[in-house]
Amino acid sequence: MDKIKTIILKEWAEVFKNRFVLFTVAFLPLIMTAIPIAILVTLRGEAGLESVSSEMPAQFTAFCPADLSGGECFQVYLVSQFMIMFMIVPLAIPATISSYSIVGEKTTHSLEPLLATPITTAELLVGKSLAAAIPAVLATWLGFAVFAAGAWILIPNKALFAAILDLRWLLAIFLVGPLMAIMAVNLSVMVSSRVNDPRVAEQISMVVILPVLVAFFGQLAGLFLINRQLILATGGVLIVLDMIMVYLAVRLFQRETILTRWK
Amino acid sequence: MIKTEGLTKKFGPITAVEDLTLEIPAGEVFGFLGPNGAGKTTTVRLLTSLIGPTSGTARVNGYAIGTDDTNIRRSVGVLTETPGMYDNLSAERNLQIYASLYEVKDPQGQVEKYLRMLGLWERRSDPAGTFSKGMKQKLAIARALLHEPHTVFLDEPTSALDPESAHLVRDFILEIKKEGRTIFLCTHNLDEADRLCDRIGVFKTHLLVVDTPTRLRAQVFGRKVVFHLQKADEALAAQVRALKYVKEARPIDNKILVTLDDPETHNPEIIRLLVGSGAGIQFVGELRHSLEDVYLQLVKNS
Numbered sequence: 001m002d003k004i005k006t007i008i009l010k011e012w013a014e015v016f017k018n019r020f021v022l023f024t025v026a027f028l029p030l031i032m033t034a035i036p037i038a039i040l041v042t043l044r045g046e047a048g049l050e051s052v053s054s055e056m057p058a059q060f061t062a063f064c065p066a067d068l069s070g071g072e073c074f075q076v077y078l079v080s081q082f083m084i085m086f087m088i089v090p091l092a093i094p095a096t097i098s099s100y101s102i103v104g105e106k107t108t109h110s111l112e113p114l115l116a117t118p119i120t121t122a123e124l125l126v127g128k129s130l131a132a133a134i135p136a137v138l139a140t141w142l143g144f145a146v147f148a149a150g151a152w153i154l155i156p157n158k159a160l161f162a163a164i165l166d167l168r169w170l171l172a173i174f175l176v177g178p179l180m181a182i183m184a185v186n187l188s189v190m191v192s193s194r195v196n197d198p199r200v201a202e203q204i205s206m207v208v209i210l211p212v213l214v215a216f217f218g219q220l221a222g223l224f225l226i227n228r229q230l231i232l233a234t235g236g237v238l239i240v241l242d243m244i245m246v247y248l249a250v251r252l253f254q255r256e257t258i259l260t261r262w263k
Numbered sequence: 264m265i266k267t268e269g270l271t272k273k274f275g276p277i278t279a280v281e282d283l284t285l286e287i288p289a290g291e292v293f294g295f296l297g298p299n300g301a302g303k304t305t306t307v308r309l310l311t312s313l314i315g316p317t318s319g320t321a322r323v324n325g326y327a328i329g330t331d332d333t334n335i336r337r338s339v340g341v342l343t344e345t346p347g348m349y350d351n352l353s354a355e356r357n358l359q360i361y362a363s364l365y366e367v368k369d370p371q372g373q374v375e376k377y378l379r380m381l382g383l384w385e386r387r388s389d390p391a392g393t394f395s396k397g398m399k400q401k402l403a404i405a406r407a408l409l410h411e412p413h414t415v416f417l418d419e420p421t422s423a424l425d426p427e428s429a430h431l432v433r434d435f436i437l438e439i440k441k442e443g444r445t446i447f448l449c450t451h452n453l454d455e456a457d458r459l460c461d462r463i464g465v466f467k468t469h470l471l472v473v474d475t476p477t478r479l480r481a482q483v484f485g486r487k488v489v490f491h492l493q494k495a496d497e498a499l500a501a502q503v504r505a506l507k508y509v510k511e512a513r514p515i516d517n518k519i520l521v522t523l524d525d526p527e528t529h530n531p532e533i534i535r536l537l538v539g540s541g542a543g544i545q546f547v548g549e550l551r552h553s554l555e556d557v558y559l560q561l562v563k564n565s
Binding site: 002003006010013014017018105108109110111112113114115116117118119120255256259260 | 274308311313314315333334336337339341343345346347348349350351352356360361363364365366403406407
C-alpha cells in the first residue's frame, strides 16, 4: 500500500508540473461547471420560455414533473444536456494524465529503473491508474458540487431545483463518472503500449469522448432521452467494459512487454 | 553472487543471449564486454528479473530468477544504460521515492549518505532536470545503491561523462568494491574494465571467454618479455629460442622479444644465458597488450 501511495504522490508531483496537464485538469471542469450555471443565469426570469417549451422532444415533456410549468420544464431539459457534457471531465482528465505519466516515463527513460525496484506490476498499475483517476473523479465531483450550489442559489423554485438535480445527475456523477474514469485510464494504458509520444497517446485516448458527444447530440436532436434506466444500463455496460479493459491492461502492462515492446 | 546455467533469451526468431553459463563470486568486479547489440543489456535485464529467460536458469544473491523475482530486485541495484530521473523533482525527492519503493529502513539517512558521498548534498533541492549529465549519472548511481544491494549492475556508468566525472565514478566503484559488493560492469571503456575488473567476460550473444585481464592477454597473445640489451642480434635470439620453454624469440633493434608462458619462472634462466653470452642487459620488462587489442582479437575471431 505504501508503494502505491508513493507512486500516486510521485505521479502528481511530476504530472501537475506539466502546464498542459494542469490546464486540462483545472480548465475543463471549470468550463463544464460554468456553462450550465451560465444557462441558469440567462434563463432566470426569461418570459419567452413557455412558447419554446413546445419544441422539446415529446418523451421529455412526458418525463418532466407535472408541477412544473412548460418554461421550467424547458430549463430542466436544457440544463440536463450538460449533464452529458459533464461526463467529458472523468474521461478527458485521466486520458491526459495517464498519457503523460506512462508515455512520459518511456520518453524520459525513468521507467526501467522504476521497474527494477521490488514494486509489483499490480502495485505500479494501480498506483498509476489511481493517480490518473482520482483527480478526474474529484474534479467531476467538485464541479458538480459547485454547479449544485450555484443552482441552489439561482433557482428559487425548489421543485425546479429538484427536477434539475434529480437522481439522473447523481447516478451520472457518482456512478457513471468513476466508471468512465476507469475506462479512460485503462484505454490510455493500452494506447501507451504502442506509442512513444504523450500527445499522440492523449489524442488516441480521447476517442473515449466520442460516445459522450454522440449521446449529447442524440438527445439534443430528440433521437433518445437519457433517463434513469439508460444511465443505469450505461453503468452496467461500463462495469463489464471496465472489467474487460482492466484485464487487458493488466495483461499488457507486464515488465517484459513494457521494456522490450514499448519502444 | 551470480550463477547462470545455459541462460538463453530469444525474441521471436532473434537470439539475444545464448547458453550463458557463468559464475561470479561475491565481492568480485566482473567486466562484461561486447559490441553494441551483443546482448549485454538483455543479460542485465535477465539477471535483474526485468525479463524472463527462454530457457536456462540463473541465481542472483541466492535467489532464482523466475521464482524469486521480487527478492532479486530487492537485493540488487541497477544503473541502467540511460538512467532517467524525474526531472521536475528535486534530487532529494527523486531518491526519497526510490528509498520508499526499495523499503529502505532509514530513508532520509540513506538519501543524505549517498547525496553526500557523491557530492550532491548542496544541490539536493535543485530539480534533477537542471543537473549536468555527470551529476545525473551520480544521482542515478546513488539511486542504485540506496538500499545497500549485495550486487550492483552498472551499465555503461561512465559513458559520455567528462574525464573528471568519469574518474570520480570509477573511484566510487572501487569504494563500493571495498565494501564487498559484487559488481557487474557493462562497459565499452576497455581501459576502465582493465583498471576496475577482477575478471572480464567477452560476450557476443554467447560468452566468448572469461578470465582475468592478465590471463586474457596471455591467452590471446601469449606473454611477451622484452630484454633491452646494449646490442641484440639474431645469433643471441637463436640461443634464447633454443630453450625448450621459449615459444618465440626475435631481435628488434637493441631488444629481444621473447614469448613464453611463465616469465616469473623462466626469466632468471634467460637472463643468466644472456649474461653468459656477454649481452649487456639494460632492463627487462613485460610487453603489455592493451585490453582493447585482446578484445578486438576475440571479437574478430568470433
